[in-house]
Amino acid sequence: MATDQEDAAAGEAASAASDVTDDVARAVVGRFPASVPHDSHGQPVVYVERDAWHDVARYLRDDERFTQCVDVTAVDHLVDVERATIPGVALERFEVVANFLSHPRNRRLRVICELSDDAPTLASLVDLYPGLNFAEREIFDLYGIDFDGHPDLTRILMPEDWVGYPLRKDDAPARIPVVFKEDPGPR
Amino acid sequence: MSDRTRASDQEEQRLEHQTDEGAQALARRSEVVSGGPWPENDETMIINMGPQHPSTHGVLRVMLELDGETILRSKPVIGYLHTGMEKTGEELTYVQGATNVTRMDYLAPLSNELVFSMAVERLLDLEIPPRAVWIRMMLVELQRMASHLLFQATNGMDVGAVSMMVYGWRERELTLRFLETITGLRMNHNFIRPGGVAADLPDGWRADLDELCTLVERGVRDYSALLSENPIFLERLVGIGTITTEEAIARGITGPILRATGFPWDLRKAQPYLAYDDVDFDVVYGSHGDCYDRFNIRLNEILQSVNIVRQCADGLPAGDYRVQDRKVTPPPRARIDESMEALIHHFKLFTEGFRVPAGETYVAIESPRGEIGCYLVADGTGKPVRLHIRGPSFYNLQGIEPMTSGALISDAVATISSIDPIMGEADR
Known part of the structure; x- marks a missing residue:
């Protein structure tokens, strides 16, 4: 890969980091140098490496007192017409998004991880935040993203024998034809 | 012989x-x-409660492992009401989006519309006129009243106070009737839209509102007289389905269930949105984390909401009820008759919708059931890439397991009822 570009990206990331005023986002970047802070419409966001996903969550819970992981969800960017670029972040097809909330400090932080198309897998956070059990199952169910270490990774919303992952952009909604009663069938 | x-x-x-x-x-x-x-050696048995059980509020199925009548383990099974609303949301424009999300939590549709609209407005960096903000605040508080009144009805019925069902529905219906005079529909209003609200308040709304507030207050007094010290009711609820603050937070539980554990967390106070800064109200919280505290919190939150609604009515500022930004707001109806450009503008807005610049945001508000959030990703077109609603019921249902562990099966009914789950929101 072109190292010049990577250097340039790292430089941009450093300049982006200095723009971000949120001290938790800066602390996360200080601890995990590969992550990139970002300010999204006034909300602090950190883009983290896939391998650091679990460690970042543990750090947020234990050191930064983020007591609750309010929500975790995923996005499929396959057919985006236009996509906001974040300097220093290599954008991939899937994003897994976790919203953390700290009750004692009354603040939020969003952590995003980019996942490539090819066998998307991420470490499960259920051991840290048991409330994510359903949410990670939902992502598995609808996006086909695996969570390593999840105690019960099964389909939750779709039927157990469903084939495919409905919220993926290449999963066509009309794949299964609707059969009407007393339909004479195709002529 | x-x-x-x-x-x-x-x-x-x-x-x-x-x-x-x-x-x-x-x-x-x-x-x-x-x-x-x-069977001599088979001591436990697994039974399914639901998805058709009347106390499961829709189509919730709870798998219970029983030893006699004692619940050893329980596991909620959801998905029976999954209708792919998030997928549908990706196919609808931002103008149509509110009609979709409003059907998720069907007992508090205005909260869904509000959180969706606030997410779109944040991506557009739109500033909403004060009158729209106050109308929105009044409507979601009326909605909170309606939702909690229905809870009083269903909770009473689930634990055996069947006449409560009639009383709770009666007051809720009054509230919905008032919402109908404002929005035109009892439920699924599609009234709070990106850019403001759909219409201004109708003539004579103030007199109706005052009458409604009086009736609801009287209703809550009656419920309290009927239930709060009723020994049979107390027997069914006090000390049942307890959960600690730590466990509730770890399991993502929010709203009245979290407040019942003695943790006064309410997004209206903690992270104020709309104009909750400017109104005076109390966060109601309990101390034991049991079913009775949850009942009591919801009962008293009705009174707090009545209080907020009155303040909204008094403090309602004059001005526009929607933002005068032609990008998101159609031209006035009268202009369409005289101007072709206005007609085209109106047509384009309701067929193609407006474009939202690429970006992502998460907005959270306090719905009657807890934190409802909207994670919205836009790609510069007229439709979102991703519309995710963080439904409070989806997370609150995970509290069934710790709440019912070791309890009797009849207590499971009271516990599920006190969680007040809405399956439309959990399954989306």
Whole structure:
């Protein structure tokens, strides 16, 4: 890969980091140098490496007192017409998004991880935040993203024998034809 | 003698195995009465409560592992009401989006519309006129009243106070009737839209509102007189379905269930949105984290909401009820008759919708059931890439397991009822 570009990206990331005023986002970047802070419409966001996903969550819970992981969800960017670029972040097809909330400090932080198309897998956070059990199952169910270490990774919303992952952009909604009663069938 | 005995024995055996019609053999009476031979070594049994059980509020199924009547483990199973609303949301424009999200939590549709609209407005960096903000605040508080009034009805019915069902629905219907005079619909209003609200308040709304507030307050007084110190009701709820603050937070539980554990967390106070800074209200919280605290919190939150609604009515500023940004707001109806450009503008806005610049945001508000959030990703077109609603019921349902562990099966009914789950929101 072109190292010049990577250097340039790292430089941009450093300049982006200095723009971000949120001290938790800066602390996360200080601890995990590969992550990139970002300010999204006034909300602090950190883009983290896939391998650091679990460690970042543990750090947020234990050191930064983020007591609750309010929500975790995923996005499929396959057919985006236009996509906001974040300097220093290599954008991939899937994003897994976790919203953390700290009750004692009354603040939020969003952590995003980019996942490539090819066998998307991420470490499960259920051991840290048991409330994510359903949410990670939902992502598995609808996006086909695996969570390593999840105690019960099964389909939750779709039927157990469903084939495919409905919220993926290449999963066509009309794949299964609707059969009407007393339909004479195709002529 | 012995022949007669044998004959009567045979007769008895025949009768034991025969119905009155004499048509079919039955199991022995002893087996029918005792439920058949009980397996000696199989001590626990797994039964499904739901998805059609009346106390599961829709189509929730709870798998219970029972030892006699004691629940050892429980596991909620959801998905029976999954209708792919998030997928549908990706196919609808931002103008149409509110009609979709409003159907998720069907007891608090205005909260869904509000959180969706706030997410779109944040991506557009739109500033909403103060009158729209106050109308929105009044509407979601009316919605909170309606939702909690219905909870009083269903919770009362689930634990055996069947007449509560009639009373709770009565007051809720009054609230919905008032919402109908404002929005045109009892439910699924599609009234709060990106850019403001759909219409200004109708003539004579203030007198109706004052009457409604009086009636609801009287209703809450009646419920309190009926239930709050009723020994049978207390027996069913006090100390049942307890959960600690730490466990509730770890499991993502929010709203009245979290407040019942003695943790006064309410997004209206903690992270104020709309104009909650400017109104005076209390965060109601409990101390034991049991079903009774949850009942009591919701009962008192109705009164707090009445209080906020009155303040909204008094403090309602004059001005526009929607933002005068032609990008998101159609031209006034009267202009369409005289201007072709206005007609085209109106047509384009409702067919193609407006474009939202690429970006992502998460907005959270306090719905009657807890934190409802909207994670919205835009790609510069007229439709979102991703519309995710963080439904409070989806997370609150995970509290069933710690709440019912070790409880009796009849307490499971009271516990599920006190969680107040809305399956439309959990399954989306």
